[in-house]
Amino acid sequence: MGEDMWFCTLMLQSGWRIEYCAAAENSTHCPEDFDTFFKQRRRWIASTLANLMLLVKEWSTISRLNPRVSVVFLLYLAVLLFATLIRPSSIILMVTGGLTYACNVNPTTTVILQLIVTVLYAVICLTTSSKTQLNTAKLLTFVYAIIMAAVMVGTAVQVAKEISKASDAALIHPSFPISLTTLYLAIMVGIFLLTGMMHPSEFYCLLHGVWFFLCIPADYLILMIYSICNITDQSWGTREVKEHSVRVAHRNWQDRLTAMFKEVFFCCFTRRETRSVECQTEAGVRKPMSRSGSVIESSETNTDAKTARTLNTSEAGLPSIHEAYDEVDDARESFSDTEEDDDKINNEEGVKVEEWLTPDFDAYDIVVQKFKEYGFENTIFISKMTDTELTDMGIKRSGQKRYLMEKIKKLPNYEIVADVPKDVKSWLTKIGLVMYKTNFKQEHIQSSKDIEILKSFSQKDIETKLKITKIGHIKRLMQAIAKLRNPTCGERKILEVGQRLKKSVLHKMREHQPEEEEFWQTLQNLCLLPQSTAFGLEEDLKRDLGELRNKWIFILAVFNTLWMVLIYTLADQGKLLSVASSNPVGLVVLVVFSFVFFIQFIAMIIHRITTATHFLARAPYRFGAKYRAAGL
16 A cells, blocks of 8 residues: 555545556665554544545445455455454453463463453553553563464474374364364465565564564454543654753752742731842853854844844733733734844843843743742743643742743743763853853863763762752753763754854844845744634534544444454354364454455465566676776
């Protein structure tokens, strides 16, 4: 079907012909850990089911528009869809049969235990966080791997007994002393070995078949449940950047009592603590900083920027949530009129919280004090704040949080450049934490060599050893510690480009190219400004995805319950209906899956032959006396 199944499905629906190139190669980044693998397959399984169902449903239209799409392909898709739907119950029955062979475990008990585990994991996926779901999946994968190891041994023993005629298993025929299961297993092993021989450079990959066998339940049962239960998850899952999580630490009763006293009698502490924090802030951001965290020396080219570093206080405060929505809408409509204000915020040295917030903001003094108390006294520290951090600070009014988050989204990132600093003082100056240089000195952390110990520091070490307790400062320091390394080639190039841009002469686009400026401002308004989802289709989409998830959980439950009851009952009571010493449904299953593997095997052989013809067609044909004389 191609690399992008959905794109290929749309092309087939529209009558396009998809040509297969056997010699084509594609490379991608494979998942490197368990969590990434599950998150990636979470999307793929849902996409595969959707595409298979759509192709089967629209078969008449697709076959009419694409004469080369055959009936065999339709049968293949239908069988593949059916096999995908019954994966969970098939794995439960397979594990049950393997344990019966290996350990003579009661099959009824095994089935009941696996059903309980399956239902419990589905409940966990529906009610808990993604981290809990993945941790539970890891545990179940490990348990099932141990069980599959026992199944592997039991199956090998059973095959050995059949070959040596020491087993009274259900044989196909007295003159053919092996069971249908053993024959099927032998055919599968032969297919994989022949496939490996036809791919000599990748033959060693067959050695990893052991891990594949051990993890079959994880792929066909656990991952299937995880994917269906998380259809409502709209995140990509594998491309999110990990942020340092810094939460309010558990304080002793004295600190909690002091904090409560300050909150009630805030007027008694505001003036003195404000003066102390302002001194620290001025020391921390005395030198201009770029978004990448590097210090910018003063020059004639940035004189205009220095004269415009006071934040315009014309923005309105927010006494209610309704005005928050109005504020966002007004910002979109008058974005071009606030260019100078944006320049002041983006002046690369940060803005004090008193200037960032306007005095007419509701509860201005209290909110400013809370920002300073938690170490967010400057936009350098505010730029990556989250809704959770605002709640931890005590800002719980929905209107205030909404307004503040919209303003935070408009701030630059103030990224820290990956580098190994020469000394602690210059490094702290770059990241805006120079007020703590004495704390580092007391811990004998001064030189570049001493900074190495910071790589092993946890949040608790920062609080106890460096005496840094403000959440915003801890968060900034942990981000800076993560960047203590030599920059990559790409980061060096980015830094060089940034330095060249700083040296270049800038002009106001509005004055020289007004049409160009209008185009980019319009593009910014449409695509780059934070969009409000309150009046969009976000809630409708969530509701529809929830209904889709519930529908598919019901479909899978019904399909797998019926299939399990049918197979298990016939295996236990269907001796009179046996065909070739196997129950008829089991025989049909083997035939169906054999059909899928046979189609795939034939397609693989055609693929290898076509690949060989492609390589032969590309080989240069050289002839003549000149080439023979040169020995070519």
